[in-house]
Amino acid sequence: MNVHDKTIIGQTDTPSAAAKFRYPVVDVDIHPRWNSHKDLYPYLERRWQTFLEEYGTRYRHGVEKGTPYPGSQPEASRRDAWPEDGGRAGSDLALMQRQHLDPDNVELGILTPMGPSGFLNPGLAAAYCRAVNDWQVETWTSKEPRLKASIVVPYDDASAAVEEIERRAGDPNFVQVLLLARTAEPLGQKRYWPIYEAAARHDLAVGIHSFGQGAYPYTANGWPSYYIEEMHAQSATAQAVVASLIFEGVLHVAARQALDTAQE
Structure with a gap:
């Protein structure tokens, strides 16, 4: 990937003249990342601010604690992507512009x-998703x-x-609705159709x-011990999502609706 190539040759800050002639x-x-819950407080009701301060966040994964990424690549981020002010990688717009949007010709x-x-x-x-979208x-x-947002939704609560x-x-x-692959049930289930x-x-x-x-082990055989096992399990997760969308009928219904709209 160009981003990593530029890191090696020390060109992360200044795009080359040739960059002007590349395809967009x-x-x-x-x-993008917020540094802590407090970054979202301006968009959260006081009761949820108090809730976070007193109880924090509780996840479906009871064993979830900290980031799964190895120390050599914390939070799956480039080592030079962490802002000098101590913020998290992905939290600084100016650094993103200088390090990625501009040199990589991101339109x-x-x-x-x-x-x-x-x-x-x-x-x-639901409140947290609203806050993230406002943020x-x-x-x-x-x-x-050049940036557009995804609508972050509490996908396991379809009405919300x-x-x-x-x-x-x-x-x-x-420009899009954002879902994640590991959910309470396979994404083709009727609970997600709304x-x-x-x-x-x-x-x-x-x-x-x-x-x-999703509250379930990352692999079909239980919880793995190592990060590399969890990453390999992503392929099986993706296959399960595709199969669910197809066999539960989501894509069939979507295609039928598109055809009906085109014929109107």
């Missing part, structure tokens, strides 16, 4: 925040026209997810990113 890049997976970047997944408290999950607009897309989609639909800051219907109703793409908190 569409990066559909840019991870369009889609933000995919990964934090609020698998919360046990459904009320907190994306104020912190990122309103300041950088649809409510959030309806709230953001028509806002040019948002999300797909809402996305289709508003002509929004549905993006499914790997990872998530």
Whole structure:
């Protein structure tokens, strides 16, 4: 990947003259990060701020503790992507512009925040997703026209997810609905169909990113010991998602709706 090549040759800050003549890049997976819950407090009701301060976040994965990524690549980030002020990688717009958007000729970047997944408290999950979406607009897309946001939804609560989609639909800051691959049930199940219907109703793409908190072991044989095992399990997760979407009929219904619309 060009980003890593530039790190090796020391060109992360200054694009070469040849970069002006390269094809524009569409990066559909840019991870912005907040440094702590407090970054989202301006967008959270006081009761949820108090809840986070007193109880924190409880996840479906009871054994979840800290980041699964090895120390050589914390939070799956480049070592030079951590801001000098001590913030988390992905938390500084200026650094993102200087290190990625400008030198890699990114014409369009889609933000995919990964934090609020698998919360046990459904009320907190819905409020947190709303806050993350507000934060994306104020912190990122309103300041950088090359960036567009994903609608982060509490996907295991379909009614709350649809409510959030309806709230953001028509806002040019948002271009897709974001789901994760590891969910409470396979993504083709009927409990998730209202999300797909809402996305289709508003002509929004549905993006499914790997990872998530489904409350089940990462592998079919139980919990693995090592990070590399968890990463290999991602392929099986992706296969299960595709199979579920096909055999539960999601893609068939979507194709039929598209055909009916085209014939009208």
